[in-house]
Amino acid sequence: MFQIYGSMAEEQPVQFAAGKVREWLKDSSGCSDLSVFLEEDRGCPEEGYHLRREKGCFRIVASDRAGMMYGLLDLGRELVHGTGCAESIKDRNVTPYIRKRGIKFNIPLDARTPSYSDASDSAFETVPDVWDLEFWQDYLDAMAEYHYNVLSLWSLSPFPSMVRIPEYPLTALEDVMRSVIIPQPEMSGWKMYTEDMKKGLYPVKKMSMDEKMEFWRQVMSCAADRCIEVYLFTWNLFVYGTEESPYLLTPDQHNPVTKDYVYYAVRAMLETYPLLAGIGVTAGEYMAGDGTDIAFIRDTYGRAVEDCLKCHPGRKLRFIHRMQYAAFHEIEEKFRDFPGTFEISFKYSQAHMHSSVKPHFFSDFIKEHDTQTGFWFTLRDDDYYMFRWGDLDFARDYLRNMPVSRMTGFYLGADGFTWGRDYMDRLDQTHPLYIRKMWYKMWLWGQLSYDISREEEFFTRELECMYGMDGKRLSNVWKKASRIISTFQLVHWHDYDFQWYPEMCCSLEHPPVRKLEFADINEFMACDSMPEGGCISVKEFAKCQVEGRAVNAVTPLQIAQTIKQYSEFVLKEVALLEKGCKMGCGLHRLLMDMRALAYLGTYYSDKLKAAVHLCIWHTNPERYQDKTKAVTLLKDCAGHWKMYSSFVKQYYRPQRLTRLCSYVDPEYFDRWAELDIQLAENQ
Incomplete structure (x- = not known):
């Protein structure tokens, strides 16, 4: 029987990993009579681990529960590859190559509060899924298995669907709605929800705002149990979902009521969800462009995060400002006095990461901007919506060429397609998660960004286990x-x-x-x-x-x-x-x-x-x-x-x-x- 011992053995992420290993060994008919001792050592790197094979057992040494979880998951896959044979597994010392490894998920919360991808079949089909806890449990399990530790949720106007704002209580939306009327938006995200769509609304789930808030607390708790941080990103300036409220809100940064609303909406979001790890913003796509955009972001989003930190001095929050529609020096100037963790988001390969393994865009940018600010890279994959991708060498070279010393992390995802379930495949009516269908792509980017030194054999054996054929040949x-x-x-x-x-x-x-x-x-x-x-x-x-x-x-x-x-x-x-x-x-x-x-x-x-x-x-x-x-x-x-x-x-x-x-x-x-x-x- 596969047993774990140690001070962290009862931690939720560790229990999850141990359960997965038992499941894998059972399915692979491998030897499951094995003991693993978990040793806590604060000297180990954050989320990393040391693996040691000892007589009749293994020892995993880590400083935190994430390191223990990843150590167990990696050990489990190696045991499966060797059909349970422990003798072939070598000692390992692992330090995460990239600290934050994320997924970009344009989230279709409701027809009334759309994301940037919502004028699509994939978003339409996914609306009920994102209000299903089992969907998120499977999604977060997959992320943890693939070694991602950041889930970023992107929306044009998430607040009416996710939070009750004490100062603007009538913006809170009951129920989850879709519309039979297809949106015909502009490229800016404007007209994503219109008056004619309102006439075609119908409920897909009956939920009060209290139930919605409890639902998202559960999702974030599930994420924490997989050592995954949740971030919320917005494009600006949109007030979708507030049309029926009496507050005269408009997508105009010079409307003082709108400015007040955005500030209190962010405050309410942060107070309602103490597990929310950070806020990301864009000074666009629907802003004035008159020199006041970034000042508006600072006085609303920035001030809300700042005031939250004053009330909760022990809380860790990141504020991430995207470079789109914004001048870098102006961003730095406006946020120079920001008291929390402030970072910049940059499109590393524009929208097409499947091109050069060494894109020049960031290197050109950094030559012109002398800064010590940390960066997040958006790895936009708008190349593959249908077909399964798998190129180990490309992924390794791409990651090796990244300026890791300048990075906090990355988030991988698309703008033109919703990474929920796959509803395109005619043969598979089970509608698997997109990240499960694309498991090898997700596994390559997650595993290698966690451990860039992973041997090729580790991946080819995984292909053999999955498909029952020569892994090297299939990989090629x-x-x-x-x-x-x-x-x-x-x-x-x-x-x-x-x-x-x-x-x-x-x-x-x-x-x-x-x-x-x-x-x-x-x-x-x-x-x-x-x-x-x-x-x-x-x-x-x-x-x-x-x-x-x-x-x-x-x-x-x-x-x-x-x-x-x-x-x-x-x-x-x-x-x-x-x-x-x-x-x-x-x-x-x-x-x-x-x-x-x-x-x-x-x-x-x-x-x-x-x-x-x-x-x-x-x-x-x-x-x-x-x-x-x-x-x-x-x-x-x-x-x-x-x-x-x-x-x-x-x-x-x-x-x-x-x-x-x-x-x-x-x-x-x-x-x-x-x-x-x-x-x-x-x-």
């Missing part, structure tokens, strides 16, 4: 499939999610046009490469080719060839691996994702080549043979896209995506893939 195929998008985005770059969605080759044409657009051959020719990503763009490469100049960078044709090789390798391996694979099982669904990515890679490879040839012809019309090559390639591309779109639609439902303000169906773009041929022929 998965890596190649995952490299297709990250490699392509080095030469085809857009900063923001609405500008480019790689799984569907489309974007939103920004207002005033505001329409969904397929990225046609003209867009491929005009698109820039990733700044300092080591690649030359299509148009610059074409110019060099025509002028006979040498190119000291990776070329689009080299990128196209690399992607083609990845795609061909993946298709070949998937064809072999799926033999005898049961339809709908976990391995089958993974292999189908890989196949889809390979089809997409084949399309991107040939279309990139076509863009190069057509751009060369544009630069020198005498090279008509290049135009002919482009047309031929685009005819192939039309077939590639139809293969991709029909295959994807077998496995995934088309979705309404908030940042594209549209319903996105891959087969809808079949005609546009064909029209690329005419675009090229008629230039």
Whole structure:
């Protein structure tokens, strides 16, 4: 029997970890007759541990319950990998590589109090889930297993759904509501809840405000029992949910009632939830931009946190100010006298982390700003909503290149998709948590950000345990499939999610046009490469080719060839691996994702080549043979896209995506893939 002993043995996180280990050993038919002694040592690093194998037992030494929990979880996985064999497990000393390892969750609380992702199917479906305690228990368990210790909840206007404000009691909303009317918001987040949506409201759960507040206290207590801190982030300035109140609140920072409301709303939130670890803010997206934005944030959010700390001097609270829509020096100036922990949030790879393993954006920023302020990095993953990702080497290199000495932590997540349950998959009607479906991606980023030195064998054995096949082989195929998008985005770059969605080759044409657009051959020719990503763009490469100049960078044709090789390798391996694979099982669904990515890679490879040839012809019309090559390639591309779109639609439902303000169906773009041929022929 698996037994634990020691002064921390009864702590909730330790009990959770021990229970998971017993469950894993039982499921793996491994040896469960093992004792583990827990030794408390204040000299150990925070949340780290030492693992020692002794005669007939193990000893875990840690300074806190988080370290004990992670030590037990890691030991448990190693025992499973070795089918219960303790002799193969080596001693370990672990210090967390990154202190705070978080998830960014745009939370759809209610149609009346939306988040930034709420104009989407994923958010609509997730509203009932976020008011289900079992959902959060499973979510937090998964986070702890994957070694995340921060849950950040992001909302445009969370207060009416989460707290009763003594000074503004009539803003508190009863019940949880959805609307049958689809929001048609602006990019700023404005019009996310409108008068017509009010007419379509219906309840999904009956709850009083007292019940809501008790619910979120329970969620935060569950998080604490998994050594997870909860943070609340807002975009500004929105007062959704207060429309029916008598207080004349408006999204105007110059309205003194609004300013007073925001201050007291934050105070009430902090007082109601003593386990809330911090507040994050944006001086945008719907503020005046007249030089008073950051002052407003300081006088409302900042003052509320400051006054809370005065009333509770022993409480630890972080205040995190995002860089979006804000000037860094102004932020520092306004918060210079802030008495608590003050930090800055920065988009490390803009909206597309699956690109360069060493993005330049922060290094460029820090060269211009001499500061000792700590930073949080937003790791925006708006590249993968459907397909399972798994590239161990990419994750390790990306994390190793981070300026860890400047960091407090990171939060990983999307703006265009809600990381609740998966409602896209046609085959899996159990609607697993998104982070469970994407378990390997989440596990890689969580495990490696906790322990960057984890050996490759640890991960390949985990794949063997999960899928019952050669882990090294599967890891290699998965890596190649995952490299297709990250490699392509080095030469085809857009900063923001609405500008480019790689799984569907489309974007939103920004207002005033505001329409969904397929990225046609003209867009491929005009698109820039990733700044300092080591690649030359299509148009610059074409110019060099025509002028006979040498190119000291990776070329689009080299990128196209690399992607083609990845795609061909993946298709070949998937064809072999799926033999005898049961339809709908976990391995089958993974292999189908890989196949889809390979089809997409084949399309991107040939279309990139076509863009190069057509751009060369544009630069020198005498090279008509290049135009002919482009047309031929685009005819192939039309077939590639139809293969991709029909295959994807077998496995995934088309979705309404908030940042594209549209319903996105891959087969809808079949005609546009064909029209690329005419675009090229008629230039």
